Amino acid sequence: MDINPQPLLRVENLSKCYSAQKWHRLQSVFAADAAKNKPKEFTALNNVSLQLRRKSTLALVGQSGSGKSTLALCIACLERPTSGSIFFNQQEVTALPEQQLRQIRPRIQLVFQDPARALNPRWSALDLIAEPLVIQNRLTSKKREAKVLQLLDLVALPRTSVSKPAHQFSGGQRQRLALARALALEPKLLLLDEALSALDCSIQAQIANLLLDLQYQLGLTYLFITHDLAMAAHLADQVAVLACGQIVESGSAQKVLQAPQHEATRALLAATPRFAPNSSAPALVNA
Amino acid sequence: MEPLLQVQNLRVAYASARGDLTPALAGIKFELAAGEVLGVLGESGCGKSTLASALLALLPGNAVLQSGSVLFESQNLLAADQRELRSIRGSRTSLVFQEPSSALHPTLRIGQQVADILAAHTNLSRQAVRRGAQQTLETIFGDDASRIARSYPHQLSGGQRQRVLLAQAIVCSPALLIADEPTASLDPATQREILELFRQIKVGLGISVLFITHNPLLLDGLADRILVLYAGQVIELGTAAQVLASPQHPYTAALLRSVPPSKIGVVDMCTNAEEASASYRLSRLPVIPGDSLDLSQPAPGCRFEPRCSQKMPVCSTSEPELTAIDRSHSASCFKFSAAR
Amino acid sequence: MRYLLRRASHALFLLFGVSVLTFLFSALTPGNYFDEMRLNPQISQETVAALRAQSQLDHPLPLRYIHWLGGVAHGNLGFSFAYNSPVGPLLRTRACNTLLLAGTATVLAWLIGLPLGIWSASRMNRAPDKLVSAGTATLLVLPDLVLALGLLILAVRTGWFPTGGLTSTNYNGFSTLQKFRDLTAHMTLPVLALTLSALPNIVRHVRAAIADELQSPFLRAAEAHGIPQRKLLYNYAVRAAANPLISLLGFSIGTLLSGSLLVEVIMSWPGLGPLFLESILARDFYVVIAGVLLSMLFLVAGNLFADILLYLADPRIRTAERSQ
Numbered sequence: 001m002d003i004n005p006q007p008l009l010r011v012e013n014l015s016k017c018y019s020a021q022k023w024h025r026l027q028s029v030f031a032a033d034a035a036k037n038k039p040k041e042f043t044a045l046n047n048v049s050l051q052l053r054r055k056s057t058l059a060l061v062g063q064s065g066s067g068k069s070t071l072a073l074c075i076a077c078l079e080r081p082t083s084g085s086i087f088f089n090q091q092e093v094t095a096l097p098e099q100q101l102r103q104i105r106p107r108i109q110l111v112f113q114d115p116a117r118a119l120n121p122r123w124s125a126l127d128l129i130a131e132p133l134v135i136q137n138r139l140t141s142k143k144r145e146a147k148v149l150q151l152l153d154l155v156a157l158p159r160t161s162v163s164k165p166a167h168q169f170s171g172g173q174r175q176r177l178a179l180a181r182a183l184a185l186e187p188k189l190l191l192l193d194e195a196l197s198a199l200d201c202s203i204q205a206q207i208a209n210l211l212l213d214l215q216y217q218l219g220l221t222y223l224f225i226t227h228d229l230a231m232a233a234h235l236a237d238q239v240a241v242l243a244c245g246q247i248v249e250s251g252s253a254q255k256v257l258q259a260p261q262h263e264a265t266r267a268l269l270a271a272t273p274r275f276a277p278n279s280s281a282p283a284l285v286n287a
Numbered sequence: 288m289e290p291l292l293q294v295q296n297l298r299v300a301y302a303s304a305r306g307d308l309t310p311a312l313a314g315i316k317f318e319l320a321a322g323e324v325l326g327v328l329g330e331s332g333c334g335k336s337t338l339a340s341a342l343l344a345l346l347p348g349n350a351v352l353q354s355g356s357v358l359f360e361s362q363n364l365l366a367a368d369q370r371e372l373r374s375i376r377g378s379r380t381s382l383v384f385q386e387p388s389s390a391l392h393p394t395l396r397i398g399q400q401v402a403d404i405l406a407a408h409t410n411l412s413r414q415a416v417r418r419g420a421q422q423t424l425e426t427i428f429g430d431d432a433s434r435i436a437r438s439y440p441h442q443l444s445g446g447q448r449q450r451v452l453l454a455q456a457i458v459c460s461p462a463l464l465i466a467d468e469p470t471a472s473l474d475p476a477t478q479r480e481i482l483e484l485f486r487q488i489k490v491g492l493g494i495s496v497l498f499i500t501h502n503p504l505l506l507d508g509l510a511d512r513i514l515v516l517y518a519g520q521v522i523e524l525g526t527a528a529q530v531l532a533s534p535q536h537p538y539t540a541a542l543l544r545s546v547p548p549s550k551i552g553v554v555d556m557c558t559n560a561e562e563a564s565a566s567y568r569l570s571r572l573p574v575i576p577g578d579s580l581d582l583s584q585p586a587p588g589c590r591f592e593p594r595c596s597q598k599m600p601v602c603s604t605s606e607p608e609l610t611a612i613d614r615s616h617s618a619s620c621f622k623f624s625a626a627r
Numbered sequence: 628m629r630y631l632l633r634r635a636s637h638a639l640f641l642l643f644g645v646s647v648l649t650f651l652f653s654a655l656t657p658g659n660y661f662d663e664m665r666l667n668p669q670i671s672q673e674t675v676a677a678l679r680a681q682s683q684l685d686h687p688l689p690l691r692y693i694h695w696l697g698g699v700a701h702g703n704l705g706f707s708f709a710y711n712s713p714v715g716p717l718l719r720t721r722a723c724n725t726l727l728l729a730g731t732a733t734v735l736a737w738l739i740g741l742p743l744g745i746w747s748a749s750r751m752n753r754a755p756d757k758l759v760s761a762g763t764a765t766l767l768v769l770p771d772l773v774l775a776l777g778l779l780i781l782a783v784r785t786g787w788f789p790t791g792g793l794t795s796t797n798y799n800g801f802s803t804l805q806k807f808r809d810l811t812a813h814m815t816l817p818v819l820a821l822t823l824s825a826l827p828n829i830v831r832h833v834r835a836a837i838a839d840e841l842q843s844p845f846l847r848a849a850e851a852h853g854i855p856q857r858k859l860l861y862n863y864a865v866r867a868a869a870n871p872l873i874s875l876l877g878f879s880i881g882t883l884l885s886g887s888l889l890v891e892v893i894m895s896w897p898g899l900g901p902l903f904l905e906s907i908l909a910r911d912f913y914v915v916i917a918g919v920l921l922s923m924l925f926l927v928a929g930n931l932f933a934d935i936l937l938y939l940a941d942p943r944i945r946t947a948e949r950s951q
Contacts, residue, residue, distance in 0.1 A: 064445075064474045170578055171331055200330035200501045205545035205572035212571055227474045234547040234572065271475035273504035345851055377853030384851075389844040394866050394941055404852045439942040455852060 009052035014084035059236035106185035113194035115174035121167035172203035292319035297355030326510030378408035381456035387448035398436030446477035518590035525616030705913025725898035732821035744833025763827035791895030836868035877933020
């Protein structure tokens with residue numbers, strides 16, 4: 001199996017500033033803490049650089065308000081950065097016009113935190129998963145339906161639920177729907193913005209396993225944004241720590257989490273609930 | 288000494304528009320002593336929110352109380368009338384809701400919202416009420432209390448709002464505090480602060496806490512005893528150390544194993560045949576296969592049986608009872624029951 | 628403060644725009660006052676021509692507009708051909724009469740509607756609520772015309788109430804108390820008609836807004852804290868439901884001058900309504916324009932009032948404005 005050695009995603013010196021007005025309106029998108037002091041201009045990202053190897057998982061960790069979601073939005077080309085550049089597959093996407101961007105978009109997909117809000121509860125599973133195909137004008141209606149059924153199999157949802165409306169699915173099942181929808185356009189990069197945080201513990205484990213399966217089967221690359229260090233340790237090869245809009249530490253998951261150098265990383269580790277169910281379990285997090 | 292709270296055989300069901308009943312709680316029984324923290328561990332659909340509402344007789348209109356009693360300070364709350372309930376709620380018992388952003392009135396100042404609770408349960412003058420509210424806010428917020436009291440909910444962060452909910456809960460110095468997923472929408476650092484606050488409430492104010500959550504990690508170091516809820520039933524009950532370190536019920540054991548960090552290389556329950564490749568991460572989390580039970584389709588036998596890895600023939604035909612394993616630990620599983 | 632200035636400047640701009648449009652449309656409608664006059668054999672053609680020249684109707688439109696605008700700046704709203712008097716005082720008297728009627732009706736409608744709506748929401752889907760809903764539905768469906776005529780018939784048949792007008796003919800000879808009673812007697816039916824037509828809208832909106840808030844988590848949380856029912860309903864729920872209700876209040880105030888036209892005409896109440904109607908029919912140019920502008924002014928003022936009230940009542944709007 002030959003893996004292209006070039007990084008799939010390269011972010012160089014990315015900065016993003018918001019005017020106070022826009023920042024205030026974005027509060028609800030981020031579900032972040034309301035900023036107490038409202039400066040004229042808010043720097044969400046300050047000179048951020050990172051690289052993502054193909055078929056690997058990079059966990060982006062940080063406190064609320066550290067800029068994680070902003071970075072995801074920039075990489076997904078939903079926000080234009082103030083300065084810096086983003087290279088996807090060696091092609092610069094930062095300043096592309098919308099026409100050309102439309103070609104790139106299918107390759108980068110997002111999965112959000114709250115499946116209840118990301119999916120229209122009245123739409124059926126079929127409509128939801130087929131929507132990206134409809135928007136990008138691919139396949140005939142019959143072929144779309146076949147594709148949707150294939151995707152349901154991929155995410156381990158029963159085919160019989162294809163016509164059920166979204167509100168009849170449980171939280172974990174809805175997140176699987178969101179995944180299926182994200183996979184409809186056969187993306188190369190999946191941005192998971194706290195995709196597991198709203199789920200119950202055992203369901204988180206199921207979806208985490210599903211993500212690993214899919215990565216292996218489809219050769220996906222993940223940018224996993226989270227504040228749950230334990231899950232990051234479990235899923236990611238590389239970890240980057242974001243604090244106040246800057247990457248303060250990055251490296252392999254083991255190195256960063258077992259031997260943290262920066263104070264922000266140490267603070268995050270200290271905040272993770274410590275747990276050792278059986279004495280023979282290796283303690284991956286130190287308090 | 289009399290336990291503070293005694294719940295006996297609580298059965299609650301929800302009625303659909305057509306009149307069919309979906310069971311939500313099926314015979315809940317437990318006790319809570321004064322000054323104790325009982326953790327209620329359960330995932331979506333297990334009935335934990337129904338339990339929280341039922342304990343304070345706050346069930347919604349379509350809920351049907353089929354049987355059971357909730358003895359709080361020797362008074363059955365389920366049989367009390369509205370007036371008595373209103374005097375108990377907020378003053379002897381209090382409830383901390385899940386979503387801090389929607390549990391506060393959007394256009395009233397924080398100080399007002401805390402003071403109103405004190406005013407509703409005491410006959411103090413307006414000055415005294417305001418002072419009492421201020422004191423409670425100072426206990427929770429310290430020096431920041433005055434600024435917080437003047438603010439509106441939308442001006443506060445998620446963690447601050449959760450603290451305000453806690454202040455509202457303790458302003459009348461209740462005996463029992465029920466917290467329904469109080470740290471659900473918070474990031475880890477704030478979560479830790481709130482948990483610390485709960486510890487202080489238990490130790491400093493001697494308030495009994497019923498802490499409902501789906502994350503067992505949160506109960507470590509906070510709960511004295513843990514009750515595990517599955518599909519509306521109590522399936523395990525014991526001290527925190529017992530339940531977390533040596534869970535007896537297959538569900539509890541599986542739940543605790545599915546939380547990372549877990550043992551690397553454990554054989555998981557849904558093996559994937561393509562595990563051979565070196566690039567494939569070996570440490571897949573052991574999961575509980577399937578989804579939680581759909582209670583509208585009742586089936587005979589143990590409710591966990593379809594997903595259980597240790598099931599026996601008897602499990603699909605009869606329902607197990609809560610059996611004592613030792614003095615303080617019991618589980619509802621046929622592994623421990625003498626009858627086969 | 629910037630918020631208010633912005634709203635006020637919008638309002639001014641709106642008034643200006645409306646004045647231009649009204650002027651244009653009125654001038655473009657075929658015919659003018661003097662056409663009617665010409666048909667009257669008793670008035671000589673020369674008189675008509677002279678009067679016409681005096682009124683400057685033949686000057687170009689933009690010139691007339693600027694002339695008129697200049698007049699308005701000095702408080703001169705033009706001249707009424709039909710009444711042969713300046714428009715200003717004419718409008719003032721009539722507008723006061725209308726305000727008396729509509730103002731009383733609006734106050735009554737809100738005084739009854741607000742508590743009724745709240746009470747209805749608290750007893751949602753039970754017998755009292757269904758009764759109120761049926762009542763408001765009936766009133767909504769009933770046209771103002773039918774209502775007013777019905778009350779008029781009642782007055783004629785029973786003789787309990789005067790059948791129209793502002794005051795009795797011997798009003799000036801009354802003592803103050805008798806004057807008051809006379810006025811009240813004349814006001815009763817029109818006010819009743821107006822109140823009944825405004826009431827259902829208010830009750831339904833209040834009921835919907837309160838019912839919505841009663842479902843909200845913070846109200847359930849307050850109930851769990853033991854806040855008494857009365858406070859929950861009349862304090863917490865009303866405050867939370869304030870936004871849509873304040874907008875409705877602004878609308879109520881805005882339509883004070885314009886909403887009562889039909890009732891005034893039927894009940895012969897000497898208000899702005901009949902004046903406006905007559906002026907349109909008689910092509911009394913300047914009265915029409917002044918009438919439209921005055922109604923517009925009230926509408927804009929009503930909305931501005933609602934905006935101010937909203938700003939004061941909702942801290943979230945204050946914060947959003949301050950961050951800009």
